[in-house]
Amino acid sequence: MSLVLDILSIMAICAGAFFFFAGTVGLLRFPDALCRLHALTKADNLGLGLVVLGLLPRTGGLLASLKLLAIWALIQLAGATAAQLIARAARRKGPAP
Amino acid sequence: MSVLQALDLGLAALVLAVAVWTIFAREAFAAVVGYVAYGLLLSIVLVRLFALDVALTEAAIGSGVTGVLLIGAAARLREAEKAAADEQPSEPQRFWASVLCVLVTLALAGVVLSLPDPAPTLAPEAAQKLAGTGLGNPITAVLIAFRSFDTMLEKVVLVLAVVGVWSLAPDRYWGGAPGAPRAARPESTLAFLAQLLPPFGILIGIHIFWVGADEPGGAFQGGAILAAMWMITMMARLTEAPPVSSIWLRLALIAGPAVFLATGVAGVAMASGFFAYPARFVKPLILFIEAFMTLSIAVTLPMLVAGPPRRLPRR
Numbered sequence: 001m002s003l004v005l006d007i008l009s010i011m012a013i014c015a016g017a018f019f020f021f022a023g024t025v026g027l028l029r030f031p032d033a034l035c036r037l038h039a040l041t042k043a044d045n046l047g048l049g050l051v052v053l054g055l056l057p058r059t060g061g062l063l064a065s066l067k068l069l070a071i072w073a074l075i076q077l078a079g080a081t082a083a084q085l086i087a088r089a090a091r092r093k094g095p096a097p
Numbered sequence: 098m099s100v101l102q103a104l105d106l107g108l109a110a111l112v113l114a115v116a117v118w119t120i121f122a123r124e125a126f127a128a129v130v131g132y133v134a135y136g137l138l139l140s141i142v143l144v145r146l147f148a149l150d151v152a153l154t155e156a157a158i159g160s161g162v163t164g165v166l167l168i169g170a171a172a173r174l175r176e177a178e179k180a181a182a183d184e185q186p187s188e189p190q191r192f193w194a195s196v197l198c199v200l201v202t203l204a205l206a207g208v209v210l211s212l213p214d215p216a217p218t219l220a221p222e223a224a225q226k227l228a229g230t231g232l233g234n235p236i237t238a239v240l241i242a243f244r245s246f247d248t249m250l251e252k253v254v255l256v257l258a259v260v261g262v263w264s265l266a267p268d269r270y271w272g273g274a275p276g277a278p279r280a281a282r283p284e285s286t287l288a289f290l291a292q293l294l295p296p297f298g299i300l301i302g303i304h305i306f307w308v309g310a311d312e313p314g315g316a317f318q319g320g321a322i323l324a325a326m327w328m329i330t331m332m333a334r335l336t337e338a339p340p341v342s343s344i345w346l347r348l349a350l351i352a353g354p355a356v357f358l359a360t361g362v363a364g365v366a367m368a369s370g371f372f373a374y375p376a377r378f379v380k381p382l383i384l385f386i387e388a389f390m391t392l393s394i395a396v397t398l399p400m401l402v403a404g405p406p407r408r409l410p411r412r
Contacts, residue, residue, distance in 0.1 A: 074297070077290065084286040 005057040016050030019043050033090040037083045044079040048072055105145055112138045125171040125178055132167060136160025149313035150236040153305070157321035162398050165328065169402065231380035233311030240315070241383045245372045249357040252390060255397045256350055263341050265405040272342035272410035275403035276331065291333035298326040306391045310380065316353075316387040320394025327399045338403040340410060346396065353393030357386050 019042060026039020052072045059065045115138060119131030136159045143152035186194070223239055230238045240248045266273075306319030330336045339346045360382060361372040368375045374382050 070297075074294075077293065081286055081290040088286070 009054040009057055012050045012054030016047045016054060019047030019050065023047060034087055037087055041079055041083045045076050048075055108138065108142060108145065112142060125174055129164065129167040129171050133160050133164040136164065150315065153313060153318040157318050161325065162321060165402050169404070229379065230383065232383065234309060234313065237309050237315050237383070241386060242374065242379065245361065249354055249361065252354040252357065252393060256354060259350060259397055259400050262401055262405055270406040270408060272340060273406040273408040274340040275338045275406050287333040288335060291330045291335050295326040295330060298322055302326065306387060309387065310384060316390035317394060320391040321398060323391065323395035324398035327395065328402055331399065331403065341406050342410060349392055349396040350400070351393070353390035356389040360386055
């Protein structure tokens, strides 16, 4: 059982790391501000979600697992809001950023 | 070299790189963004050093609140920035400035390198006396019990900072509220966040203050989170800063240091001396002081960010 959980953890965290990597590549390579934001929010939401999923079996307690999930939810909220605000500011600054 | 060591080295290199980038950034706003990233990386460094309390404070105050303050300053200086950039200092001025900077750096490096090894420490003694406070978190014991006078003065400094900010008010606005008048249409995304987040933020802030007795956390970190909740509702224009003449605001600002000082003076009568706590009530007293400190910090930081009064007082 623990082996299955370990494999699940490793797979989920690796997948999360891949999304962070892809988000970073997008941030560096995409042509304009809106595209870069698009790449970045995927890393935040999905990448962190997968890392949290991978860490869940390793917390050793319900409270710690709930805290991890709360952190993920709060970061999603903050990330989505910040992305919206930056996108709005970028659009206000110029027609085609 | 193990994986963790390699990660630590990479982290250290990253912190240095961001620090250098921040110094060389041409625009004030870019430098502030670099500074915030630097603060967040530094808090990861502190986690790696197992200084969780310091890491929390660095993330909340060093990076968060200071970042907001500096962004406000950069926005206000934006118009002056171009004029300042046009005023190029002369060659000899630049030469001597760089010589002085190098000398300061060398002196600092010399001091750091000549520190005694092992460093002088009071840690074993503090750990020995921890049981007497009834607290589980040695950081809180040091802050509120062992060096309580210093901590009290730190809070006085915060109040003085607010007085300094308020004293920038033009005479006609004295007694009015800080901040520009309410915008006609609030930024909807920010308003959404400012409505959704505070219930959770207030809960987390109080939780971090409360667990500070036994685990990483405490008045400063909890107060900073509560302050952030007030700041975000003010930024989203859902609430307005109270006028600086408000008696409740002023009482909340000084509540922490005042209660702290009163408890310290009461120690002369109730216990063995100034800032001594009666042995049976050490933990309740510390939590009592910390509660008022949390309140004061939660009010002080938003008032620093809100700035000097910019509106006519209501008559």
